[in-house]
Amino acid sequence: MKYGFTAAEGRGVTSAELIALAAIEEGKFAQGFPSFGPERRGAPVVAFARVNDKTIRLRSKIYDPDVAVVLDPSLLKIVDPSQGLKSGGLLILNTNKSIDQIRAQFGYQVRLAAVDAELIAREELGLPIVNTTMLGALVRGTGLVGLDSLVPP
Numbered sequence: 001m002k003y004g005f006t007a008a009e010g011r012g013v014t015s016a017e018l019i020a021l022a023a024i025e026e027g028k029f030a031q032g033f034p035s036f037g038p039e040r041r042g043a044p045v046v047a048f049a050r051v052n053d054k055t056i057r058l059r060s061k062i063y064d065p066d067v068a069v070v071l072d073p074s075l076l077k078i079v080d081p082s083q084g085l086k087s088g089g090l091l092i093l094n095t096n097k098s099i100d101q102i103r104a105q106f107g108y109q110v111r112l113a114a115v116d117a118e119l120i121a122r123e124e125l126g127l128p129i130v131n132t133t134m135l136g137a138l139v140r141g142t143g144l145v146g147l148d149s150l151v152p153p
Helices: 011-025 073-077 099-106 117-125 130-142
Strands: 002-008 029-035 044-052 067-070 090-094 111-115
Touching (some): 011 029, 011 044, 011 130, 067 130, 073 090, 090 130, 099 111, 117 130
Parallel strands (some): 002 067
Antiparallel strands (some): 002 044
């Protein structure tokens, strides 16, 4: 399966690497890597993860992810994270809006999951560190890896 993370700066890169490491911990094959363009510091960053039960030989950007995860809701105004998502794919958004509100505002016609990751992170960690919360949403929404695999030994 292929996953795309969209975030400001490096948070999505860390998420892609963590999900890949968790998959490897479970004996799967995985890659986690960023895609940087010539943009200035602070510009949106896209990171990708591939997970499979077989060896992964492809090393290119992912153009048709099974799941897209958006860590920074302000990016929804400048990018369409549903673009290229596979038919039946899942878009997981960090937002305090309802799915109906998101559909009305952006017109997404894909499967959606909305998670107020910032609120959860502030309540649980005392800080707005949303990537760990969004990884939990990814695991819950896909069953890609066990939640225990994301916790260091």
